[in-house]
Amino acid sequence: MKKKSVETLQFKSKMIMFVVAALLVSIALTGCGGTNEASGTNTSNGNSKKTGDSTANGDDANSGADNGNSKDNGKQVTLDFWSWGGKFQQDYTKIVISEFEKSHPNIKVKYITEQGTEKLTTLIAGGTPPDVALLDRFMAGAWAAKGSLESLTPYLADGTVTADDYYPSVWAEGNYKNELYAMPFGTDNRAMYFNKTLMKEAGLDPEKPPTTISELDAAAEKIFKKTSSGYEQVGLIPWMNQGFLYTQGWNFGGEWAKDEELTPNDPQIVKALEWMTGYAKKYDMAKINNFNDVMGKTGINPFWTGKVGFVFDGNWILNDLINNAKVKPKFEWGVAPMPAEDGQAQSTWAGGWSWVMPKGAKHPKEAWELLKYIGGYEGTLLWGKRADAGNDITAMPKVNEELKIADNPKLKVFLDLMPTAHTRPVTPAGQKMWDETFRVTDLALNGKGEPKKLLDEAKKNVDNELKKLEAAK
Incomplete structure (x- = not known):
């Protein structure tokens, strides 16, 4: 990862x-070891990080106020999606995003090749952030603390995503002060x-x-x-x-x-x-x-x-x-x-990436639909099943079992360590x-x-x- x-x-x-x-990892935070953009795996040295800010309230989460372009009124919404480019972009669009759009005909995803965290910070500060972005999970707490991310906790009320779906430390790394700010995307140890x-x-x-x-x-x-x-x-x-x-x-x-x-x-x-x-x-x-x-x-x-x-x-x-x-x-x-x-x-200790909703996202309700798809069971399984998944470990035990990755004895060593893996402290x-x-x-x-x-x-x-x-x- x-x-x-x-x-x-x-x-x-x-x-x-x-x-x-x-391992083009940033050891700055990462964890996590480095990151293979084609596979979405974090090996960074970790390279990983943390952030947090809670602004969405329960009403917003359920009503999805988004300038009138909501799912409920039948208008199509286009979400700006910020992630890696190159082969990853081609593969992820074909394997995961296309399937999401088929099941959500009112939502289109505009893929924007990420340009670094400084650029993302600038877009957030300027009030023009993407609706969903890829972020080193280690950064989630720090970004949440400075108010750069929307809290996802209000959206959990729909019951489609729970902490029990993920390895304990991986889920915890996306939380700051008891609020969820990051949906896990892959892990490693x-x-x-x-x-x-x-x-x-x-x-x-x-x-x-x-x-x-x-x-x-x-x-x-x-x-x-x-x-x-x-x-x-x-x-x-x-x-x-x-x-x-x-x-x-x-x-x-x-x-x-x-x-x-x-x-x-x-x-x-x-x-x-x-x-x-x-x-x-x-x-x-x-x-x-x-x-x-x-x-x-x-x-x-x-x-x-x-x-x-x-x-x-x-x-x-x-x-x-x-x-x-x-x-x-x-x-x-x-x-x-x-x-x-x-x-x-x-x-052991684990790192990885995450999907977040930047502060000021224009279509929060639809952004949540995308987040829970790509960070949840459906998207995780689709990505995990790709032909060149190699020795990736997903953040969801159920998906790992379905993929039978424990059949690889050397990879099983890592998999068996995941339930008790450490993650770096969630702190600004x-x-x-x-x-x-x-x-x-x-x-x-x-x-x-x-x-x-x-x-x-x-x-x-x-x-x-x-x-x-x-x-x-």
Whole structure:
């Protein structure tokens, strides 16, 4: 599931070398890993975000006041629909939008190729927004907080959409202050890819991947092979690919928020950063960087080179096996849940995209008809059934069951993690905290600060950002 970038360009450039080309993700918020526009999958690093504002009331939701062009009076309404262009536009129009128009003859959809969130913000501020737009789900809370989205909660009264239709964390990510602002569109999560061949060569049992951090450390150490300038192969680089501090923080049992307080300096998150920093010291950051440089020149995700023992990454890289001609693994490999610190439960975190109704949408009633179709069972199933769906996971368990995606054993690992997946905190300061995690990680890995002090500073910075945003309302 992948878009946006973080501060700390030096660190970002190194990390992007490890991410599959399809991960045009913005690590700024995303989650979610990157995003494949043709598939609608978020892999961004997450890259994901949040927003909210509630203006529609129950009467508006049911009456659909829209300048007289309502469904009830028989006049045809044209909805402006803002989403990705290219192949995605062609496929989505043919597979989903056309079917919606057939079942809603009074509504026509005018497809507008998205031009970035800044442009969308400008249209909303100018009172000329599209009726429905695609938005990184991680952004929903922040956009809601600044009043850029219409609340969808009043429309839920028709009973066609309920929280029970979606994975708990995915639904929660589209809510802000108990109001729904975003209909989920696709999801993704992270697991551990492991090289069975390298495990065998190191005298490890390839059918028993590590389940704890201590087991992972011990196994990884046996796989590292040095050269004169660096490494021929590595056991693990904790920050490679989707090994962000967010990822490792959860693997150590950390909490990024408690109630409404943001807690990037949670003791377990501090411990996670100390663990990551330990690898930079033990295995020499300069030598690791040399290895990363070599991997960056291959044009493929470093795991597929056969030179990496363990890596944390998303379900979307399974699509490399189909879409990237350079990826032809000549080694045995597997997928398993990411190891957790001893005593902690294994976990994952999910990202994804969403459909929203921008503030000031001209045809709210008809916009809701489109939203609940494309974000609900019918549209989700239509899109999930497309021929090149690859290894996508939908946000709806019922649809995933109908698509039988659990029949793919490697994808099933990710699917089984979805019911308990984490999502990044829904907060107006989500972008700031995401950026801060990359800033402090870069400093810590390069010996420019101690993890505890850096994360205390990050806490102060996100708290100040939150106060500033609250004061600006």
